[in-house]
Amino acid sequence: MNSPHALQPETIAIKPPGLIHGVILGAFCLGFGLVLAITDRLTLDDIAARALEDRQNSLAQVIPTSLHDNNPVTDTLLMKNAHGREITVYRARKQGRVTGVAYEIFGTGYAGEMKLMLGLSADGRVLGVRVLAHKETPGLGDKIEVKKGDWILRFNDLSLGNPPAERWKVKKDGGQFDQFAGATITPRGVLAAIRGGLEFFAANKAALVEAK
Amino acid sequence: MSSSNYKTIVKDGLWDNNGVFSMLLGMCPAMAMTTSATNGFGMGLATAVVMAASSLLVAVFRKLITPEVRIPVYILIVAAMVTLVDLAMNAWMHELYKVLGLFIPLIVSNCLPLARLEAFAAKQPVLPSFLDGLFMGLGFTIALTAIGAVREITGNGTLFADASLLLGPAFKAIELRVLPADMGVLMMILPPGGFLVTGLLVVVKRMLDLRAGKEIQMGGAHSVA
Numbered sequence: 001m002n003s004p005h006a007l008q009p010e011t012i013a014i015k016p017p018g019l020i021h022g023v024i025l026g027a028f029c030l031g032f033g034l035v036l037a038i039t040d041r042l043t044l045d046d047i048a049a050r051a052l053e054d055r056q057n058s059l060a061q062v063i064p065t066s067l068h069d070n071n072p073v074t075d076t077l078l079m080k081n082a083h084g085r086e087i088t089v090y091r092a093r094k095q096g097r098v099t100g101v102a103y104e105i106f107g108t109g110y111a112g113e114m115k116l117m118l119g120l121s122a123d124g125r126v127l128g129v130r131v132l133a134h135k136e137t138p139g140l141g142d143k144i145e146v147k148k149g150d151w152i153l154r155f156n157d158l159s160l161g162n163p164p165a166e167r168w169k170v171k172k173d174g175g176q177f178d179q180f181a182g183a184t185i186t187p188r189g190v191l192a193a194i195r196g197g198l199e200f201f202a203a204n205k206a207a208l209v210e211a212k
Numbered sequence: 213m214s215s216s217n218y219k220t221i222v223k224d225g226l227w228d229n230n231g232v233f234s235m236l237l238g239m240c241p242a243m244a245m246t247t248s249a250t251n252g253f254g255m256g257l258a259t260a261v262v263m264a265a266s267s268l269l270v271a272v273f274r275k276l277i278t279p280e281v282r283i284p285v286y287i288l289i290v291a292a293m294v295t296l297v298d299l300a301m302n303a304w305m306h307e308l309y310k311v312l313g314l315f316i317p318l319i320v321s322n323c324l325p326l327a328r329l330e331a332f333a334a335k336q337p338v339l340p341s342f343l344d345g346l347f348m349g350l351g352f353t354i355a356l357t358a359i360g361a362v363r364e365i366t367g368n369g370t371l372f373a374d375a376s377l378l379l380g381p382a383f384k385a386i387e388l389r390v391l392p393a394d395m396g397v398l399m400m401i402l403p404p405g406g407f408l409v410t411g412l413l414v415v416v417k418r419m420l421d422l423r424a425g426k427e428i429q430m431g432g433a434h435s436v437a
Contacts, residue, residue, distance in 0.1 A: 018280075025281040028273075032292040039299050046303035053306075137247070140401060147377065182398045 059090055059102055061146070062119025062128035067099045068092035079103075079207070081200050089208060098122055098209040101201070104132065107193030110185040111135040114144070118197040122209045125159045129194060134186075141186035151180070151187070160198040168195045221340060225347025228426075231324045232355035232410070233417040238324035242356055243406030245315060248368070250375045252360030253353060255315040258297070260349025263325045265293045267345025270333040277334070286329045294319050311378045324352060355413075362409045365390050367400030 056073050063072060072090040081087050085106070092100040102119040114134040119127040129152055131144050143149040154177070169175025170187050179187045201208060229235060232242045238259075245255040266289045270277070277285050298316045301309040319325070328348050333341035365371055369391035376384040399405050 021278050021280040024276060024278055025284055028277075028285050028288055032288055036292060036295055039296055043299045043303035047299070050302065050306045054310075137401065140398070148374065181394065 058117050058130055058132060059119075061130050062102050062117050063090075063092045063100045064127065067094065067121070067127075069094050072102065077208070079204065081105075082196065082203075091208075100127055101208050102127075103197070103200075105193040105197035105200075107189035107191075107196075109134055109136050109189040110141055110183065111137065114186075114189055114193065116190065116193055116197075118194060120198070120201050123159075124198065124201050124205070125157055126155045126194070126198075128153075129155050129190075131190075136186050137183070140180065140183045143180050143183070144186060144190055151178070152190070155194055160195075160202055165195070218340070218343060221343050222347050225344065225349075225351040226354060227351065230351045230355055230417070231328075231348050232352060232359075233414050235324070235327070236414070237327050238322045238352060239410070241315070241318055241322055242352075242359060243403065243410060245318070246356050246360035246363055246406060246409075247401050248364040248370075248374070249357050249361040249372050250378050251315075252356030252358075253375075254312045254378050255318070256349070256353025256356040258312050258315050259319050259322060259325070259352050260346060262290065262293045262297060262319050263328060263349040263352075264342055264346040265297075266290050266325055267328060267333040268338060268342040269293070270329045271336060271338040271341035274334050274336075282330070282334065283326075286326055290325050290329070291320050308378070324348065358413060359406070359409050362413070363400045363405050366397055366409075367405060368396045369393055 052073065059072050070091075070093045072092045075091045075093065077089040077091060079087055079089055083106075087103050089101055089103045091098050092102070100119060100121050102117055105116050105118045107114045107116065112135045114136070115132040117130050117132055119129070121127055130146055131152065134142070134144065136142050136144065143151055146152050163176055166174075167176045168191060170177050170179040170184060170191060172179055172184055173188065175191070177187065177191060225231075231237050232239070241255050241259070246252040266286075269289050270286060273285075294316060298313070301316070302313065325345070328345060332344045336344070361371055364373065369389060371388040371390050372383075372386045375386050376382075397405075400409065
């Protein structure tokens with residue numbers, strides 16, 4: 001019986017290269033390629049539907065459903081943020097009037113970019129913030145997720161002037177928001193993202209809430 | 213194959229020739245994904261599914277695969293299985309996918325499935341190969357859960373935190389707080405902790421094997437059948 005060592009060249013007689021090996025490899029590639037293509041087709045619609053549900057769920061968390069009678073997922077506006085990045089703005093309306101907006105904001109964390117969804121009322125108050133994607137250390141930086149802690153809920157109802165701009169920082173930087181034990185960079189990044197999101201609203205208020 | 217050989221496959225996979233603690237394979241996910249017991253468990257399970265499926269396929273096609281092209285074919289099969297599992301879970305088990313989805317693409321870079329295809333499935337009938345893939349995967353799951361548990365307890369003071377997100381609300385009860393929150397040693401969750409705990413657990417396994425009078429298997433120089 002052969003030993004399970006990964007490579008044992010001495011036990012394998014390498015024959016001169018032959019066409020047959022290429023044909024075999026090609027046949028396997030073709031076969032599995034086909035299987036993957038079929039699976040991709042079969043799952044395409046379901047995956048798109050799940051992605052839409054996810055978006056709807058994350059929107060529902062940052063804009064209360066009582067605020068709108070439209071579907072914000074389909075009422076969108078394409079804009080450029082302060083860094084020139086294109087973002088989709090979702091608008092909540094009641095009887096045609098814009099009652100709230102939501103859009104993605106971005107912050108730099110300990111392990112790369114963090115993507116969040118920020119929901120604001122028409123007068124610029126935070127309705128809710130949720131983390132959509134991040135690569136922070138599990139058990140440390142991931143307390144920004146709502147399912148792992150209520151830290152992210154403390155921003156509800158705050159706005160650009162409340163607290164004043166210089167207090168929109170973690171305590172370590174002289175602001176008023178707690179960092180977590182062992183993680184300062186993550187909350188600092190989230191705070192910067194939210195402040196950036198609020199400034200974006202202030203700069204584009206007319207375009208965002210004007211009913212069209 | 214006799215039933216005693218199946219028993220050897222099970223014992224080899226789960227303990228005697230454990231992928232992590234005996235063969236020291238799959239070290240990358242074993243250290244990177246074990247910041248908590250739940251993460252280790254999820255990564256292990258996803259790997260076990262892919263290993264069982266690819267071992268089965270390689271055993272089915274073993275007479276067709278010539279030695280010259282076997283490595284690319286194995287990689288092709290593992291990668292195809294990973295992609296299939298990824299797509300299917302995203303479409304039809306979306307809640308589980310949101311938790312495990314992060315781990316699935318990482319299985320391609322794990323050398324444990326490839327090692328078992330080469331060492332076992334390439335030469336054995338379909339059923340033993342399937343079992344070998346499955347139990348090697350489950351052994352991997354046990355190892356990752358153990359590493360994750362030690363790191364989580366020492367680093368964060370908890371055990372199986374967020375297990376209910378992976379396994380369903382019924383498992384809320386196994387989420388434990390072992391030590392007060394401020395007693396955790398941060399280093400255990402960071403990469404050095406992965407090396408420390410993996411090394412210590414390898415020592416523990418060898419001591420247990422020695423005490424049981426077993427021969428230490430270096431690098432898995434042991435065979436079935």
